[in-house]
Amino acid sequence: MANNSYRTIWISDLHLGSTQCQADVLLDFLKHNDSEKLYLVGDIIDFWALSKKTYWPRDHNTVIQKVLRKARHGTQIIYVPGNHDENVRDYHDHVFGDITVKNSDIHFTSEGKQFLVVHGDEYDTIARYHKWIAKLGSVGYDFLLEISRFLRMIRRWFGIQSSFSLAAFVKFKVKNFVQFISDYEESIVNTLKNQNLDGVICGHIHHAEIKEIDGFLYINTGDFVESCTAIVEHSNGVLELVKWHKTKPVIAHDEALETNVHKQISWLLAKRDNIKRQ
Template identity: 40%
Template sequence: METNFKTIVISDVHLGTKGAKAKEVLRFLKQYRCQNLILNGDIIDGWQLKKSGSWKRKHTRVFNRILKMMDTDCTKVFYLRGNHDDFLDQVLPLEIGNLSIRKDMIYESHGKRYFVAHGDIFDSITSNLRWIAYIGDMGYTFLLWLNARVNHFRRKKGLPYYSLSQYIKSKVKSAVSYIDDYEKELTKIAKARGCDGIICGHIHKAELREIDGISYFNSGDWVESLSALAEDHCGNWQLIYYNEMDFKEKRDNVVRMQNQSSHAVQIS
């Protein structure tokens, strides 16, 4: 299992909400090393924190891990503003050491240019009709609450995790149409900016595909799909899903390396 990447992209963590999988994000970040970490929007959910959300110690631990990556591994961290963490508008653009807070960015790697943005700026509902966006957020929060109850009973029966909201998105025609339009519009923006691809989040649907010759990469989220984008040192991109990670293999490799190191010391 490869654990050292050039760039890792995560988005839509929504720290400060009940649905945020802070422990899983922390565990994920402890498994990998990267030169660049792009936090592509909605990492902190300012909307929910203003209402019924709450900030917990496990949420702080995620940022402590990121700070450690910056200090120990010299990881460059790019925090891009999303619609739920729009409070960042008050400070961006901001550069402090290896931390950069921006609205969006151009990422260049292996001769290719990618336009990186959360994605909400292309969503006319979120941008122009903010009150409708808030209503949609309330509905989504309810779905996540219901989803948690469904999976509580599924775990008792030994069944795997099931995303109710993802199922609804795939069945409602208007949602399917919206996602399709969203993806196509973002690739048009990337092309207009002279880029080879778009890297985004926002709609909580992980994707890695080509649209009209433009690469469309969506990192998904850490509320439902628990996914991230990763680029290796040869410029190849992949989606990593937390639920498919082999933590046992990782532990075995660490133990094996420790045993080899101990054996080498004894020989010397």
């Protein structure tokens, strides 16, 4: 599979360090998608989860190495911390391994449009003023994600490819949560629409979206926990929501190996026939 090349990529809510992170899909996305600029839009490392138990498998480490490798090879990487990695906000404007930390940033598309890039918890009243409620809700959400992960493992075991998420299904069947998403979107748009911006690119609520609200473009990157989504900017400035499905490995056609296998099979068949004649 040929790599996709973009001007800019935005990903958020990876939640490395938690069991919910779909690191295998994330690694596949990073492998097949390149860009001049890469935004990490918060909740990249889940310090909330790590504070409860240490969980850092090899593929989570590989994700970090992959991102650092992209930075070394010329990709401009900007890390905008979120509420699950809010300690990183203390290092605004610092550079770590060619990755720049910014609590927010203004991105100019190739068309000259201006977008505020921010994680988005700053506009969530529950996350901002009632952290204990946010953490309590996070526990329930994590429980649903664990069940989703278990179901995903079963589906893969039976060879069923499906992006179904129990957590997402429950969220959008609960009227209060649907209202929360709507309130969140309106809150962030009403706060920013008079600030000489064309739109906002954020994460936080794990609900990928590109839509216009009162002439202001609201864009949410989604996550790599449930939906495995990203926002990309093409060279002409067009922004697109991408939902990533892990690619199937390509098996190379080796004629020498194929010939050898045929010889081995022919030899075994001949040997079987000799035994039968005896």
